[in-house]
Amino acid sequence: MSERRKPRLAVWKFASCDGCQLSLLDCEDELLEVAGAVEIAHFLEASSATAEGPYDVSLVEGSITTPHDARRILEVRAVSKVLVTIGACATAGGVQALRNGRDVDEFLRLVYARPDWIDALATSTPIAAHVKVDHELRGCPVNKHQLLGVLSALLAGRSPAVPRESVCMECKRRGTVCVMVARGTPCLGPVTHAGCGALCPGYTRGCYGCFGPMETPNTSSMAQALRAHGQAPDAIARAFRSFNAGAAPFAQEADAHDPS
C-alpha cells in the first residue's frame, strides 16, 4: 500500500455552517489515519495551505445560493474524480432552502443595510441540481462513522454502503423503545433516511428528520399519524420544514399542511 501514490482529498464549502466539515475534524482518533491514508490537498477549515487539482475525492459541503457559487461548483466538479456531497445543505439545500418560493428581495431588504451589495439567487439548491454527484451523505450534520465509511470504501475501491432505509430500522436494531408508540411522542423516524443511528429516539426524543426523506417516504400517512398524536397542521408543516425543507417529499408534505 505504502508504495502507492496517496489519493488527494479536497474539502469544499458552499452555503453552510461548517458543521459537516467539523465532523471530519471531530474524527479525532481517526484523523491521523485519514492524514496517513490521503493527501489533504485542499481543506481550508483545517489548513490554509492548498494544493492545486485534480483531486481524487472531493467532499462538498453546502448549497448553491449565489451566481458565483453556481459557477464555482462547475470548477470543483471539473477538478474532482469522485465528488461526494456531505450534509443536508449539499444534498437538499439545507435550512436556507426555506427561502425557496418566498420573496428573497424582501428578505434582503430586511436583513442587510445595503441589499444592493448582495448578489443572491432566489433559491438554495442542492449540489446535485448543478453537477453530477457520485455519492451523497445525508445529515445535519453528517455522521462521522458514515463519513469515515465512505472514505474507507473509496480508498479500497469499494462502492460505499449507505442504506436508504428508515431510522426505525436503526432504532429497532439498537433495541430502543419506540417513543411514538410507548410515549406518544411525534417522531419522523419512519419517513427519515437512516444514518444517525437513531440518536434522538435513543435519548427519548422524536426524530427531527435531519437525514431527510428515506427511500420511499410515505409522508402523508406520517402526517396523519402526527395529527393523531395531537400535532396541529402548522406544527406538521414546520416538522417537514427544517434542515431538509428543500427535499421534494418533505416540501410537498409541508405545503399540504400550511394553513397560509
Place this chain on the structure above:
Amino acid sequence: MTAPPTLRLARADLDALLDAVRADGWTVLGPTVREEAIVYDRVDRAADLPAGWTDVQAPGRYRLERRADEALFGYAVGPHSWKRALHPADVRLWRASRTADGFAVDDAPPAAERTAFLGVRACELAAIAIQDRVLLDGPYPDPIYRARREATLLIAVQCGTAGGTCFCASMNTGPGVTGGADLTLTELLEPAHAFVVEVGSPRGAAIVARLASPPPPATEPERAAAGAVVARTAASMGRTLDDPARVPAALQETYDHPRWDDVAQRCLTCANCTMVCPTCFCTQVSDTTDLTGDHAERWRRWDSCFTLEFTHVHGGSVRQTARSRYRQWLTHKLSTWHDQFGTSGCVGCGRCITWCPVGIDITEEVRALLAPAAPAPGGAQ
C-alpha cells in the same frame, strides 16, 4: 426422576430459584422496566422484575400502567423478543488482517454465553421453534444461532394477562405452554403469591435440585388454579385471526385485491413490524474496510422485506411499491411460510400490531382480504 414434575414455589423463594440458575452457570435475561416499556435485559434479583406493572396495548399504542396487585408477570409481550439474544441484530461474521505475505482471517464465532431466558411466553416458545426450523433444520445450519441456542435455558411463564393485540389462541401457540421449556412457571396471586413450577427437562431438574430447601409438590387445587389462569387468559385475547385453517390457501387468491392498495396508503414501509416480529429472520451482509486498508470485516445485520435494497437485483428493486412489499410480508407470514417451512410464520404475539407507528393490524387486514366479495372493503382507520 430427581424432582417431582410439578412443584410449588413461594414468591419469597423466587430469588433462591434465580440464585440456583446463576449457580448453575447461567446469566439471566428477563423482563424489566426501561424507557417506559417492559424489555428484556439482565435480571439479577426478583426485584428487577416489573412487579405491579402491566401494559395496555392497542394498534400503534403501548402504555405501562400500575396493577392493583404485585404480580411479577402481569403483562403481555413487549417491544423486545428473544430474537435479540438468539439471532442478534448486528453480528460480525469474520475479520481479516493483512500480513507480510497475504492476509489472516479470523472467523471464530464469538463464544456464546450460557444464558437463561426468564419469562418466555408460549408464543415466544413457538417463535423460537420456528426460528430453530428456519435456521437450524436445513442443509446449512447457522452456526451463530446454533451456538447461542444450545447455550440457552428456557424458563417459561404461562400468561396470566392477554395483551390487547394478542391472538395466540387463534394461532394455537398459547397462552398455555405445551412443551419446549426447561422450567414452566404459572403465577398465582391468591390465596398466596406463589408459582406452580413444571420441570420440563434434565437441565430444569438440575436447577431445582440446587435449591437448598426443595419446593413441595403443587397441590391439586394449585394445579387447577394454574390451569384456570391459562383458560382465563385464552378467553380474553385482544384479537383473533378468523378461520386460521382457511387463511393460507385463501390468501393465495388475493393477489389483486384492492385492500393491498388501501393498506399501502397507510404503510410507511418503515420495517418496524419485521424488526419486532420474533420469527422474521432476514439479514443482510456488508463488508467494511478501515482507512489503512489493512483490516476488513464482514457484518450481518437484521434486514427487512420492506426496504428497496432487499430485492435489489441488476437493474433495480423487484418490489418497488409499498403494496408489493406489504403483500409479500403478510402472505409470507401466513401463507407461503407453510409451503416453505411447514408451519405458519406467525405465532400471534401481536408485536407487529402494537409497534406499527400507524397501527396496521395484520388480523384486520386478513379479515378485509378474505371477506366475502361484497362491495370493496375500505374505510380503514
